[in-house]
Amino acid sequence: MMQTPKGTLIALGGGDDDGLISLIRSELCSVDSHIEVITTATLEPMESGQAYKEAFEELGCSSVRFMHIDEDNEADKPDNLARIAKAEVIFFTGGNQLRLKEFLGGTQLHQLMQRRYLEEEITIAGTSAGAAAMSDRMIYEGYGSYSLMKGEVKTTDGLSFIQNVFIDTHFTERGRFGRLAHAVTKRPQFIGIGLGEETGIIIKGGNHVEVFGTGVVTIMDGAHVRYSNLDEVDEGDPIAIENLTMHLLVEGHEYCLSDRAFRKLSQQKKSTSPKV
Incomplete structure (x- = not known):
């Protein structure tokens, strides 16, 4: 039986992330919480890191730092390990999610993040690439x-804070319906989560997915697909899928991963949900 994580994941679909920062500050940490911003995904780490540092500080946070891990800055420096060991919020910026896999995946620092997410009540958040990299794929x-052509959708290992989920970002704005449908059909044990910009999810216990923000979250479930031609056609040919299940969620709704169930939140719970 898999261990139920004590930590919380927050994933934003990209776009303006002021609401995400306000959510973290108002709901999940105090002004004294140690916040570490990981800028590995971006090619402008100093500018991005400083901007996030200032954004959190404007909301009163007094202990915000950022670290950049790349080919010139190794992950497993003692100072990095010490900082992540006491961080209460770890925030991944946008950029290119392949950089997170390349420079962070499998390091001691990554393993420390995973262990703390499972065993402690910390928050791991990310936007755009930082959100897309949260799952095991x-x-x-x-x-x-x-x-929608066979072979055109590529997946790889993610940071594995959560399993059997694809998180896709900028979903509606960049027309990514096809690639999420393709990915889920290829791996029906996975649930696809498409996040529109300025819209995100809070995942608690590795299971309950609650929506926040102004847009729509798309859920794709391939468990009941009766037929697809993926095993029959050649690379580059269009794909056919029968009975792919889809749900559209907005703020005030949640999805339970374990029983693949859509739920409307009660009015009482909605009233305490963060507004961003």
């Missing part, structure tokens, strides 16, 4: 109508 390629 992440989509990194597949564009527009081409994503």
Whole structure:
């Protein structure tokens, strides 16, 4: 039986992330909480890190730092390990999620994050690439109508804070329906979660997915697919799928991963949900 994580995951679909920062500050940490911003995904780490530091500080947070891990800055420096060991919030910026896999995946620092997420009540948050990399598999390629051609959608290992989920970002704005449908059909044990911009999810206990923000979260479930031609057609040919299940969630709704169930939150719970 898999261990139920004590930590909380927050994933934003990209776009303006002021609401995400306000949510973290108002709901999940105090002004004294240690916040570490991981800028590995971006090619402008100093600018991005400083901007997030200032954004959290404007809300009163007094202990915000950022670290950049890349080919010139190894993950497992003693100072990095010490900082992540006491962080109460770990925030991954946007950029290119493949950089997170390349420079962070499998390191001692990564393993420390995973262990703390399982065993402690910490928050791991991310936007855009930082959200897409949270699961054990992440989509990194597949564009527009081409994503409905066999072989055009690429996935690889993610950071594995949660299993059997694909998180796709900028979902409606960049027309990523096809690639999430393709990925879920190829791996029906996975649930696809498509996040629109300025819209995100809070995952508690590795299971309950609650929506926040102004847009729509798309859930794709391939467990009941009766037929697809993925095993029959050649690379580059269009794919056919029968009975792929889809749900659209907005704020005030949640999805339970374990029983693949859509739920409307009670009015009482909605009233305490963060507004972003």
